[in-house]
Amino acid sequence: MSEGSGLQDMKVIVFQLKDEEYGVEVDQVRSIERVEHITRVPSTPDFVEGVINLRGVVTPIIDLRKRFEIEAIDHTDTTRVIIVTVGNMDVGLVVDAANDVIDISRESVEPPPEVVGSLEAEYIQGVAKLEKRLLILLNLDKVLNRTEREQMKDIERSV
């Protein structure tokens, strides 16, 4: 996933969180689902919404707003769950809306803005500039990273 490794385009699923547009590469996305009943799992981090039944497979769901510390809102008609595959895990990401698949050239992707002490920048793989839009490409490995999971274990221990 090194950016600029060629001139070819990449296909990106675009979704919204609050006022910003984010993108994940199509290869990592398995499906986009409407939100159905989510079963809460006790003693997990705040941003873990719970688990859903995804065609017979119990799949964990993460609220990306909570993950990025954006204020929470209730689910609406446009709220979607993007099922992504990272390593051998399938995880669902709750987003405000997901409605676009676009091609962007790798050239238009710039490295994330370097802001000291900004944790969020960790999750960003790059920023793509389109004509009038700015698309934040997520680094899913980081979003679902190991230290996060360690953190979850700590929480379990403290229970």
Add this chain to the structure above:
Amino acid sequence: MDKNQYLDMFLDESTEHLQAMNDNLLKLESNPTDNSIIDEIFRSAHTLKGMSATMGYEDLAKLTHHMENVLDAIRNNKLKASSELMDVVFESVDDLEAMVTDVANGGEGKRDVSAAVSKLERLEKGEVLSEVAATKEMEKTSSNQKHDFDDFELTVLSQSKEQGFQGYSLEISLRADVILKAARVFMVFEVLEQIGEVIKSVPTVDQLEEENFDLSFSVTIVTKDPEEDVKAKVMKVSEIEDVKITLIETPDSKEEKENTSNDQQQANETVSNEEEGQQEKKTSPASSKTIRVNIDRLDSLMNLFEELVIDRGRLEQISKDLSSSELTETVEHMSRISGDLQSIILNMRMVPVEQVFNRFPRMVRGLAKDLDKKMNLNIIGAETELDRTVIDEIGDPLVHLLRNSIDHGVEVPAVRKQAGKSEEGQITLKAYHSGNHVFIEVSDDGAGINRDKVLAKAISRGVVSQENAANLTDTQVYELLFSSGLSTADEISDISGRGVGLDVVKNKIESLGGHVTVNSVLDQGTVFSIQLPLTLSIISVMLVEVQDEKYAVPLSSIIETAIIKKEDIMAAHNQKVIDFRGSVVPLINLTNFFDVPKTREDDEFYSIVIIRKGEKMAALVVNAFIGQQEIVLKSLGDYLNNAFAISGATILGNGQVALIIDCNALIK
């Protein structure tokens, strides 16, 4: 060469062949002159050699090669399958196994085989048989089988005869200047298939099509046409030199044939009961046809099927609402079919326990030799089926129990003789179904458990106190064997007796949702009995409501459910407890414990579920009981695999996920 894609296949097959070799070597040991067994072993060894040479595992190939030579010498009556010889061969098989295991673990499959090789060489000393001779030998035997029919073919022949068909054997030779052999063969077959049915050809059709034959081949057909017609029709195909046609007489004549061959063989060999053994071998049906399926595929099949079940539930609801008789009928039919489908899918995951059992005869033989004891392992019910997931886990506990019986149970021959028993100890491994459980018993006719010895040990280790000891029942004393740090063998041997065996067994079995019990009669023997659930993927649970959330509590941990009054709850040192049938049981309020959002008012009565872990108990406070249900156990996925006090999840009839409470984690 990219070996990886073949590696799995190599490992599967070589494990299979090694197992076959082990089995057959054991048979050979008790039946040392049966050449058909040697043939089997030889075939396994030969295939293994070929495979390992192709894959580049030279040590494997080398050792197998020498083994083959020895086997060949036995087959040709140049060597006797003596006990020492068998030991060496067994050792070599062990070496082979070690190498295959090494390959499986990502190693190079290298091992110093020179010791084993030199032993084998010494065995075959003076009569080194070259590989070429061996293969020639095989070819010869295959060509001798020309007119042998297997069971299936014989059945076809005799059944055809009943229906007025005649069986003919045709020797067809082509002209020496034939150009397109395969084409002629094809034409002959076409002619034959018009007038009857071809049931056998030598060489096989595949080989014929590849022109893997000289100028003649033979075909067996069943037809209603008379002999001359068949011959005339075949002769019409051009470039056919000659057709020799003979009537096949079945099945009475087959017996005659066998009788004559029996006589011949009996002339060669003196022991007649071995002869019977061979006959049985020949007539035993070919093993059932199977394919390998990855368990993941079965899992996804299961998942998809569960989706179907959920949809079925919805459809049933809809058809009820609409009350259209046509729709109802269709839905009912679908329900029945999916019920059948469910049992088939569940059955597909079941494998015979034989898979675990078949490595034990070897192990028992080896241990018995090491310990200078004589014993015989009887296996009963190897065909009993268990879920694949259980099969994978049950091997180690059984090894422990068997070792225990061999080491501690069965006495040395001298002692047995004194006690008036036969010198050979009997160990029985028995599996059977009963209700929703599978039982596996390991029993021996050894010395039994000495109550006083166990108690003395338990007291010296501080497991029980002197005062309590006298009050224990026999069963309770035997249970002590499963506590950690208790080993009653007077001498510590390397087979068992490290005092870690039986408590490990107990833990393992309990983690599988089973129980293990022991029963014993002094001087008559001991029986260890394991009770296991049929499957791990489907469990019975009690569904409960905690506020608006639904949770599943495994029935195996539930003692009972009850409704208690608020004033029955007492406080003991900040912990709420209740008095449950005379014992003080701590109360766990699941609403608080799982931080469930409160939606309901507390009322005067509390619904509780009493759960247990071993001897300890706890009472879970819930809001309502929904009922008992069979559910499919699912994991929470890698991301959440450490959720506290949750052992998994399941999908309910309405498509929602319910979490399964891990009762073992709730009780410290």
